[in-house]
Amino acid sequence: MTSKNTLIIGTRGSALALAQADMVRAVLALRYPELEVRREIIHTTGDRRTDVPLADVARVSGVVDKGIFIKELESALQEGRIDVAVHSLKDVPSELAPGFTLAAVLPRASVEDVLITKEPDWNGTGTLATGSVRRRLMARTYWGSGLRFEDLRGNVPTRLAKLVEHPGWDAVILAKAGLERLGLYAAETVVEGRKLYMRPLPVEAFIPAVGQGIVGMECRSSDKETADILEGINDPPARACALAERTFLVLLGASCSTPVGVHACLEGNELVLRASYYAPGREEPFSTVVRGDGKDPAALGRLAFERLGAG
Template identity: 45%
Template sequence: MSLQQLILGTRGSELALTQTTMVTHALQTAHPHLKIERQIIQTSGDKRQDLRFSEFSDVAQVDKGIFIKELEIALEGRQIDAAVHSLKDVPSDLAAGFAIAAVLPRAAIEDVLITREPHTLENLPQGARVGTSSVRRAAQLKFLRPDLQIVEIRGNVPTRVKKVLGGNALDAVLLAAAGLLRLGLLNANLSRIHIEEQTLHALVLDPAKFLPAAGQGAIAIECRRGDEVVINAIRELNHAETEARVTAEREFLKILGAGCQTPVGAHTWIKDGLLHMAVRVFNEADLSAAPVERETSRPVHEARELAKDLAALL
């Protein structure tokens, strides 16, 4: 049976809508006669802007998966047929009844340092105030530059970028390159940010030195497990190399019992037919302690085994 109509669920942020448009175009290319509708659903993470990410686990009925829970409820209730996510927001231990049907070709995995004047991470002023929403980024910043002041920030991508502008501005913010590129904020040579008729400086951080989050830069499409008509249609969009890499990264988090806001960096790449992965794991109880760093490789089709190898080395 061929699929005639599909309802895609998405968050309402500009980035989420941009990513859903990308999925829509890919589906329409693969299935020209498919009618696609979009349904915007507000998630816990969108509603509770008063909370820091670190506080969500302390609030009743607000748990891990803060940017996908309501989308999964809509999936379960058949209000939507599939949900579009930034994969790094999806818990590595997916709830029963759901499946990732496809991941699109991965965008840039790197983090970007945004400043008013040209700076590297090494030559930021002593005690500079750096904004981030990520425990992983904060831990790596303090590991590499213990003198920096880390400021937790919330809001959508443009809102976070603008924290470097105006009075009482931060000295820098750290954001994912993929989101900046998808929103057209980062220029083609990855060196400038253009926002509100102003230009900021951007420095793409080497992922071998500043490790990204598991799944960073990847878009995932989630479906109901067992809904084979929908899964088969969406599966045509799947990018095998991206899937192998993010499978290893997410399996590593799953083995550790780590969540989306756990200070763990994971960097994968494919070379000479092998899937390589490097990880940097911080102690949540003592972020000032030096992290554990490990690296190994396996054949590309052994992504889960690669994750198990690395976990065993910790």
């Protein structure tokens, strides 16, 4: 039980962000039926600046790291307008600003990237649209140098529509978790009258972004009551994986434009972490796979960093 009667959760305004906020609200309602949960939509720098590539938004906006998607939410937390900020964890900087804490995460959804094409047998030649530097480099490694790239921004439905609208585009890559949460994932689908084909990409080749598939909940470090409430809905396995991945990212000193993939998963009591990093000027990534005690995820993140030779 909690003495708090109302909890205000802040979220971005995209369809996916709203769906994730509603997931949090539903879990809170089950765990704390007496608690009133309200939702407040907050527009972030990353939502507004769709005029430049994703990797350049922080630089042109003067926002540190991936704070482009959370800065305004943290401001609302600091001002007390909201109690909880709900994020796609892959949008959250590897180190939070002082005064904030990642209080809980929901169970992890699918981690795969999904290839979406106009033709069912697309073989990796032509034009692939993506705003992710990580996906571009992994695609080049996977399919070879015959690929051309176009920048792609916008929410999930917008990205699908852009694939249909651009006659010179052959494919896009999106996260499976987002497609599933919006009810859009299918082997075959129709968008604006055009049939599209979806297939998951192998995690070994397209290592996900840190935190991909995880919904995270941030609150003020000083707000112990809210932190305790969120602890009641926290998923320990997902949190352990997130901690291992984020520890690696901190040690690497990565920013939003760093082409790095990190994926941790539990196999029994053992935690397995796979990491791949493209250093400047290199066409092939540094890669490693490490295993360790699931009770010490931060140690596994440090081990992966040491094994990768990035230090």
